[in-house]
Amino acid sequence: MRLVIADDSGLLRQILAETLTRRGFEVIGQAGSLPELLRVVAADPPDLVILDIRMPPDQRDEGLQAAARIRAGHPRTGLLVLSHYAETSYAVRLLEIATEAVGYLVKDRVQDTDRLVDAVVRVARGEVVIDTEVIHRVISRHRAVDPLRDLTASEKRVLELMAEGRSNNAIAGEMNYSHKTVEKRITAVSRKLGLPQDDERSGVNIRVLAVLTYLRNS
Known part of the structure; x- marks a missing residue:
C-alpha cells in the first residue's frame, strides 16, 4: 500500500x-503544509493519505481542507486524519x-502501532474509522433533549x-449476537433516528x- 504522510x-x-x-x-511522499501536500498528491496519488488536522499556513483546519480537495480530485484515495483533540x-x-x-484518529493512538496499522488498513479498505475517545466523549455528555432517548440500551451499544x-x-x-440480530438492531436504530429506510436510501451510506x-x- 502506498502512503503519503x-x-x-x-x-x-x-x-x-x-x-x-x-x-x-510504502511511504511515497511527505509534506509539512497544505500547499505541499496537495502538490505531492497531485504528482503521484497514493492509496491513502495520513494528515494532521492543523498544518501551515494558518494552523487551523488545513487537514480538513486538504481532505475535501483530495477526495474531490482523487476519490479512491483513503483519508486518515490525525488530531491532538478528540473533537466531535x-x-x-x-x-x-x-x-x-x-x-x-487521536494522535496519541500512533504510539500503538497495531492500532495505527489497523486504522490504515481499514480506511484503505473503504471503511469509516472514528476514534473510540470521540465516541466515549459523546456518550458521556448530558443532553437537555436526547435525540437517542428512544433507543434501547442494546441499540445504543450497536x-x-x-x-x-x-x-x-x-x-x-x-x-x-447473530448477524441477523445485528441487522435488526441497525434497522431499528435508523428508523428511530428518522433515517432513510431501505426503499429510500438511493445508495446513501x-x-x-x-x-x-x-x-x-x-
Whole structure:
C-alpha cells in the first residue's frame, strides 16, 4: 500500500514513516503544509493519505481542507486524519466530506502501532474509522433533549460500535449476537433516528448517516 504522510512536525513524519515502512507499507511522499501536500498528491496519488488536522499556513483546519480537495480530485484515495483533540465537530466535518475510506484518529493512538496499522488498513479498505475517545466523549455528555432517548440500551451499544467503524460481523462478535440480530438492531436504530429506510436510501451510506446523527447531537 502506498502512503503519503502530512504533518508540520518533521519528527512525527519520520516516526510514522519508519513505523509504517517496518510494517510493510510504502511511504511515497511527505509534506509539512497544505500547499505541499496537495502538490505531492497531485504528482503521484497514493492509496491513502495520513494528515494532521492543523498544518501551515494558518494552523487551523488545513487537514480538513486538504481532505475535501483530495477526495474531490482523487476519490479512491483513503483519508486518515490525525488530531491532538478528540473533537466531535472535526469528526462530523470529516464525515460530511467523505462517507467511505475515511478515518479520524487521536494522535496519541500512533504510539500503538497495531492500532495505527489497523486504522490504515481499514480506511484503505473503504471503511469509516472514528476514534473510540470521540465516541466515549459523546456518550458521556448530558443532553437537555436526547435525540437517542428512544433507543434501547442494546441499540445504543450497536450505534456506538457502528460509530467506531465496526463491521456487522465485528458487532455480532462483540455483543454475542447473530448477524441477523445485528441487522435488526441497525434497522431499528435508523428508523428511530428518522433515517432513510431501505426503499429510500438511493445508495446513501446508512451507517454514516447514523454515525453523523450520533456525533452531531453530542
